[in-house]
Amino acid sequence: xxxxxxxxxxxxxxxxxxxxxxxxxxxxxxxxxxxxxxxxxxxxxxxxxxxxxxxxxxxxxxxxxxxxxxxxxxxxxxxxxxxxxxxxxxxxxxxxxxxxxxxxxxxxxxxxxxxxxxxxxxxxxxxxxxxxxxxxxxxxxxxxxxxxxxxxxxxxxxxxxxxxxxxxxxxxxxxxxxxxxxxxxxxxxxxxxxxxxxxxxxxxxxxxxxxxxxxxxxxxxxxxxxxxxxxxxxxxxxxxxxxxxxxxxxxxxxxxxxxxxxxxxxxxxxxxxxxxxxxxxxxxxxxxxxxxxxxxxxxxxxxxxxxxxxxxxxxxxxxxxxxxxxxxxxxxxxxxxxxxxxxxxxxxxxxxxxxxxxxxxxxxx
Amino acid sequence: xxxxxxxxxxxxxxxxxxxxxxxxxxxxxxxxxxxxxxxxxxxxxxxxxxxxxxxxxxxxxxxxxxxxxxxxxxxxxxxxxxxxxxxxxxxxxxxxxxxxxxxxxxxxxxxxxxxxxxxxxxxxxxxxxxxxxxxxxxxxxxxxxxxxxxxxxxxxxxxxxxxxxxxxxxxxxxxxxxxxxxxxxxxxxxxxxxxxxxxxxxxxxxxxxxxxxxxxxxxxxxxxxxxxxxxxxxxxxxxxxxxxxxxxxxxxxxxxxxxxxxxxxxxxxxxxxxxxxxxxxxxxxxxxxxxxxxxxxxxxxxxxxxxxxxxxxxxxxxxxxxxxxxxxxxxxxxxxxxxxxxxxxxxxxxxxxxxxxxxxxxxxxxxxxxxxxxxxxxxxxxxxxxxxxxxxxxxxxxxxxxxxxxxxxxxxxxxxxxxxxxxxxxxxxxxxxxxxxxxxxxxxxxxxxxxxxxxxxxxxxxxxxxxxxxxxxxxxxx
Numbered sequence: 001x002x003x004x005x006x007x008x009x010x011x012x013x014x015x016x017x018x019x020x021x022x023x024x025x026x027x028x029x030x031x032x033x034x035x036x037x038x039x040x041x042x043x044x045x046x047x048x049x050x051x052x053x054x055x056x057x058x059x060x061x062x063x064x065x066x067x068x069x070x071x072x073x074x075x076x077x078x079x080x081x082x083x084x085x086x087x088x089x090x091x092x093x094x095x096x097x098x099x100x101x102x103x104x105x106x107x108x109x110x111x112x113x114x115x116x117x118x119x120x121x122x123x124x125x126x127x128x129x130x131x132x133x134x135x136x137x138x139x140x141x142x143x144x145x146x147x148x149x150x151x152x153x154x155x156x157x158x159x160x161x162x163x164x165x166x167x168x169x170x171x172x173x174x175x176x177x178x179x180x181x182x183x184x185x186x187x188x189x190x191x192x193x194x195x196x197x198x199x200x201x202x203x204x205x206x207x208x209x210x211x212x213x214x215x216x217x218x219x220x221x222x223x224x225x226x227x228x229x230x231x232x233x234x235x236x237x238x239x240x241x242x243x244x245x246x247x248x249x250x251x252x253x254x255x256x257x258x259x260x261x262x263x264x265x266x267x268x269x270x271x272x273x274x275x276x277x278x279x280x281x282x283x284x285x286x287x288x289x290x291x292x293x294x295x296x297x298x299x300x301x302x303x304x305x306x307x308x309x310x311x312x313x314x315x316x317x318x319x320x321x322x323x324x325x326x327x328x329x330x331x332x333x334x335x336x337x338x339x340x341x342x343x344x345x346x347x348x349x350x351x352x353x354x355x356x357x358x359x360x361x362x363x364x365x
Numbered sequence: 366x367x368x369x370x371x372x373x374x375x376x377x378x379x380x381x382x383x384x385x386x387x388x389x390x391x392x393x394x395x396x397x398x399x400x401x402x403x404x405x406x407x408x409x410x411x412x413x414x415x416x417x418x419x420x421x422x423x424x425x426x427x428x429x430x431x432x433x434x435x436x437x438x439x440x441x442x443x444x445x446x447x448x449x450x451x452x453x454x455x456x457x458x459x460x461x462x463x464x465x466x467x468x469x470x471x472x473x474x475x476x477x478x479x480x481x482x483x484x485x486x487x488x489x490x491x492x493x494x495x496x497x498x499x500x501x502x503x504x505x506x507x508x509x510x511x512x513x514x515x516x517x518x519x520x521x522x523x524x525x526x527x528x529x530x531x532x533x534x535x536x537x538x539x540x541x542x543x544x545x546x547x548x549x550x551x552x553x554x555x556x557x558x559x560x561x562x563x564x565x566x567x568x569x570x571x572x573x574x575x576x577x578x579x580x581x582x583x584x585x586x587x588x589x590x591x592x593x594x595x596x597x598x599x600x601x602x603x604x605x606x607x608x609x610x611x612x613x614x615x616x617x618x619x620x621x622x623x624x625x626x627x628x629x630x631x632x633x634x635x636x637x638x639x640x641x642x643x644x645x646x647x648x649x650x651x652x653x654x655x656x657x658x659x660x661x662x663x664x665x666x667x668x669x670x671x672x673x674x675x676x677x678x679x680x681x682x683x684x685x686x687x688x689x690x691x692x693x694x695x696x697x698x699x700x701x702x703x704x705x706x707x708x709x710x711x712x713x714x715x716x717x718x719x720x721x722x723x724x725x726x727x728x729x730x731x732x733x734x735x736x737x738x739x740x741x742x743x744x745x746x747x748x749x750x751x752x753x754x755x756x757x758x759x760x761x762x763x764x765x766x767x768x769x770x771x772x773x774x775x776x777x778x779x780x781x782x783x784x785x786x787x788x789x790x791x792x793x794x795x796x797x798x799x800x801x802x803x804x805x806x807x808x809x810x811x812x813x814x815x816x817x818x819x820x821x822x823x824x825x826x827x828x829x830x831x832x833x834x835x836x837x838x839x840x841x842x843x
Contacts, residue, residue: 016379017750020386024757027390031764032786038771039779132401167550196550225553288623318481318520351477358476364499 045085052086056093063097063109076116087125088133091140098143110144119146126152131162138165142172150178157184157195167199174203179210186214189229190221201229205236212238216246224255231261240269251277256286263289267296272336274302282308287317294320298327301334306341313350325352329360378726385719386758393765395603400663400773420548421449421524422541422619427514428454428532432461436470438532441573443498447541451500454532455518458487458508467503471495482520484630486513492521511615512638516630519622528619535565535573535668536617543665544619554658556646557620559613560665561597564590566673575668580781585678587788588796589671591763594785598663598773599766605661609707611716613659615639617667624650635695636816637688644696647708655706663773679803683817686807689720724804731798756793763789
């Protein structure tokens with residue numbers, strides 16, 4: 001407003017003000033047109049879209065031999081005739097159709113999609129300009145499970161300029177579970193950055209035992225976060241004995257987060273004899289490690305675990321004390337530790353035990 | 366001499382204004398681009414058969430004298446689609462029958478309070494667990510204000526993440542699921558995620574869930590709705606992309622519990638405790654862990670109520686601005702420091718230039734205009750030109766936010782969009798000057814070491830069948 005003082009003799013102001021106003025008016029108009037244009041377009045497309053959705057039901061029915069009436073040639077013509085509006089709708093509908101399908105049904109649908117050219121269409125869509133279109137195509141390929149598209153998905157996961165497309169590609173590789181993707185996923189897991197580490201972790205876990213060596217190798221990574229994720233990954237895909245052999249040494253790792261993850265993962269593995277390193281971890285200087293180790297005690301049917309859990313009731317960390325009482329309740333249900341655990345629960349008047357028993361009575365433990 | 370000073374002042378303000386326009390436009394463009402991606406990512410979740418890294422969430426909600434509405438709100442919290450999950454309601458010394466309503470509705474039974482609480486708070490007198498749904502716990506404590514109540518909740522929360530919200534906020538069913546996915550995708554980097562806080566006033570609410578989003582017709586509410594849309598969709602999306610978010614709304618933010626607890630919980634030293642917490646996370650973590658990310662999940666929605674009248678709005682805005690000044694003072698060492706990334710080098714200077722100084726300049730502009738008019742020295746064409754530019758920039762901000770809303774979420778009717786655009790045009794004549802005036806008043810209060818109280822937010826359209834209740838008055842430190 002002080003510019004109201006500006007005199008017409010200042011030509012810079014008038015030139016700039018005129019230009020700024022003109023640009024702002026144009027921008028405002030453009031945005032308003034875009035907002036309402038979308039509504040108008042949607043209205044105009046509404047009937048077309050509804051018609052297409054009705055037709056889509058007929059098209060998708062062709063994917064099931066029980067409901068098929070037209071045959072592959074008809075389906076090929078329909079797929080080839082999809083326009084810009086119809087392709088994304090068809091992709092989303094296809095995903096919804098595949099979501100509840102069994103492995104056998106998926107294979108049959110995949111063969112049919114290949115035959116009618118739908119897979120080729122999806123492959124072409126992975127190079128579209130708009131990231132969401134690329135991501136949708138990549139995602140659909142993951143659901144379709146076409147193994148021949150794995151090299152393409154690997155390429156998208158590594159070289160697409162958009163992070164969300166890369167992550168969609170990694171998720172798709174996790175769905176397809178083709179061994180060719182494992183080296184790339186291993187690399188991404190060991191050096192997170194281009195793709196969120198949790199996304200890669202999920203994809204690798206979906207490979208099951210085939211990813212065991214990747215996780216085991218990553219336990220020796222220099223990066224703390226990679227070691228932590230590898231602990232959880234290993235217990236998700238490996239046998240309990242392998243987990244114990246690999247993770248017990250990590251309880252002496254200098255990184256507290258790694259020790260905590262190893263302790264928690266050993267708890268997931270469970271067993272009868274409490275690993276000595278896990279027992280030591282219940283006295284770790286870091287509360288997070290003590291807490292994780294105390295939770296793990298409840299998974300080992302070993303009287304020594306009862307003794308350690310009983311001691312942990314006095315831990316200076318509230319969370320650890322609560323978990324110790326919960327571990328005691330769990331141990332009271334195990335054959336070898338039950339008697340001793342029940343005795344501790346009956347004799348102690350510590351508040352964490354009282355709390356745990358109430359939660360147990362409510363079925364919340 | 367005076368003319369020269371005015372000329373330079375005018376020039377400086379013009380440059381300031383141009384920078385503001387450019388930055389605003391850049392934020393909108395960035396937000397729009399990100400919104401296009403959110404569109405496709407919505408609903409895309411992928412969980413392998415054994416996913417051991419899915420973090421549990423404890424939802425902590427303080428409540429003060431909310432007996433008439435608390436049961437419905439808790440039911441809405443418990444209906445959230447997420448596992449593992451628990452709800453911790455903290456009754457902050459209510460003088461009505463908030464606890465009685467909860468006991469009766471959820472069949473609460475007492476559990477021991479225990480000791481070794483990590484964060485000092487006012488005395489916790491009782492803790493209850495629900496027999497009908499053991500995921501619900503209720504903490505009863507002596508009154509200590511919102512931050513104190515949240516800290517008490519943090520002390521007894523159990524899961525890895527804590528979602529901080531208010532007792533009168535409604536979460537959408539999938540809100541935590543979407544936020545949980547953000548943490549799961551990058552468990553090493555993400556330390557906090559905020560969702561979108563939307564306005565419930567005017568919307569159709571059934572069983573404490575917004576079933577038909579609408580915009581309230583009165584200008585006070587419609588202008589605030591437009592303002593929230595601008596702030597969340599037009600600003601936070603872009604700042605999140607740059608990892609420069611300075612605030613996760615107190616009405617809906619999810620944090621790693623260990624970090625929150627280890628850093629002492631919510632601050633009681635400021636009225637802007639939500640902004641302080643976000644800044645503290647940047648301040649403490651980023652120099653050591655540059656990969657730390659504070660993220661905004663635009664598709665995770667919570668619905669809250671805004672002041673339907675000017676008086677409570679005034680109190681709210683004064684509190685917010687006093688909190689902003691406090692936080693800038695507390696975290697002044699972050700300003701323009703590269704080790705804090707975009708938060709230090711871009712977001713904080715932006716906040717100082719346009720949030721802190723903006724109202725002062727705006728008010729100075731109005732005063733100078735009045736003086737010039739009185740002295741018959743105003744150059745009307747130039748003044749009108751500036752006025753038109755201001756109007757168009759404001760409108761561009763609103764239209765940009767509406768476009769993002771349309772592209773990514775598509776929640777409102779055409780009627781509502783028109784209403785928002787209309788009130789946005791009118792804002793320049795009343796809403797913006799008023800809020801600028803209140804913010805300048807807040808600055809004056811802070812300069813004289815005064816702080817406003819928490820005041821009250823009357824229940825309006827969202828809770829129209831309920832009587833008005835007071836929000837906890839916070840004891841303010843001096």
